[in-house]
Amino acid sequence: MARIGFIGLGNMGGGMAANLAKAGHDVRAFDLSQDALDRAKAAGCLPAASAAEAVTDAEFVVTMLPAGKHVRAVYEGEVFGAVPGTALLLDCSTIDVASARAVGAAAQAKGLAMVDAPVSGGIAAANGGTLTFMVGGSAEHFGRAQPILERMGKAVIHAGPLGSGQAAKICNNMLLGATMVATCEAFVMAQKLGLDPQTFFDISSKASGQSWSMTSYCPLPGVGPQTPADNGYQGGFASALMLKDLKLAVEAAQGVDAAVPMGAAAGALYQAFVNAGNGVLDFSGIIRMLAGADGRE
Numbered sequence: 001m002a003r004i005g006f007i008g009l010g011n012m013g014g015g016m017a018a019n020l021a022k023a024g025h026d027v028r029a030f031d032l033s034q035d036a037l038d039r040a041k042a043a044g045c046l047p048a049a050s051a052a053e054a055v056t057d058a059e060f061v062v063t064m065l066p067a068g069k070h071v072r073a074v075y076e077g078e079v080f081g082a083v084p085g086t087a088l089l090l091d092c093s094t095i096d097v098a099s100a101r102a103v104g105a106a107a108q109a110k111g112l113a114m115v116d117a118p119v120s121g122g123i124a125a126a127n128g129g130t131l132t133f134m135v136g137g138s139a140e141h142f143g144r145a146q147p148i149l150e151r152m153g154k155a156v157i158h159a160g161p162l163g164s165g166q167a168a169k170i171c172n173n174m175l176l177g178a179t180m181v182a183t184c185e186a187f188v189m190a191q192k193l194g195l196d197p198q199t200f201f202d203i204s205s206k207a208s209g210q211s212w213s214m215t216s217y218c219p220l221p222g223v224g225p226q227t228p229a230d231n232g233y234q235g236g237f238a239s240a241l242m243l244k245d246l247k248l249a250v251e252a253a254q255g256v257d258a259a260v261p262m263g264a265a266a267g268a269l270y271q272a273f274v275n276a277g278n279g280v281l282d283f284s285g286i287i288r289m290l291a292g293a294d295g296r297e
């Protein structure tokens with residue numbers, strides 16, 4: 001079993017670190033929050049007093065932090081100076097491609113191996129060990145990361161060289177944001193045109209308008225499978241996180257001169273929805289705003 005330094009024990013990282021400990025790994029965990037550290041200890045991890053202490057004799061380092069600036073601060077300020085030269089670094093946070101590549105290049109310059117390995121799946125998947133990992137890095141580093149990631153997820157996919165995991169994640173989530181908005185507006189319009197929502201679902205889910213947003217995550221309560229819509233849009237994937245991913249997508253698109261008018265439009269709509277106080281609501285809740293409600297409960 002491996003010695004793993006785990007930094008960032010929040011909504012996602014808490015469950016992921018617990019799954020590594022449950023699998024028998026020696027997990028030295030650190031977070032700025034004492035509550036998060038206490039929960040990690042109860043789940044079988046060994047709390048550390050700092051990020052540097054968590055990685056001192058680690059074979060693997062896993063980070064699950066909010067954004068690029070936190071990832072840069074933790075690696076450049078603490079991890080690089082304390083971790084053994086043989087360790088493999090795995091950043092599972094969702095961050096901008098430029099930060100992922102910059103931290104990876106800094107690791108490389110110090111002779112350290114690193115992969116970016118962002119996840120698809122929310123808190124339930126983190127707790128249940130059923131995340132999907134999109135991994136950027138060399139084939140050799142991917143091979144070393146795989147057995148560790150498999151303890152936290154159901155699928156581990158090699159996306160390409162360093163930074164490709166983040167690229168895959170934001171392209172996927174941009175597509176998801178745009179199809180969710182499109183699905184919501186189609187349901188609202190169908191109802192205004194006098195169609196029964198269930199009938200529209202039965203037709204469109206078998207016709208060319210079909211998408212994951214419709215068939216697996218239908219934004220209307222009582223239609224299709226059980227989704228956050230059936231629970232007042234509580235739980236699921238928070239609109240604030242969808243907005244974060246859409247901003248990262250548009251920023252990355254500008255960096256490579258890619259045209260993303262649909263992604264940008266979805267971003268503007270989620271910005272308005274979040275500004276109206278709906279950041280914690282599931283991202284399918286945007287149907288309320290499109291239906292003409294003020295977007296609040």
Ligand code: NAD
Binds near residue numbers: 073092094236
């Ligand atoms: P979170 O805010 O719940 O957790 C982040 C943790 O990092 C916090 O506990 C915070 O105290 C800790 N932290 C911040 N700076 C630190 C530092 N310098 N040293 C140590 N700890 C530090 O966030 P989350 O929901 O767990 O998300 C983590 C990442 O996963 C984000 O990049 C997010 O975009 C991504 N993600 C989240 C979800 C989701 O559904 N929540 C799904 C997929 C991906």
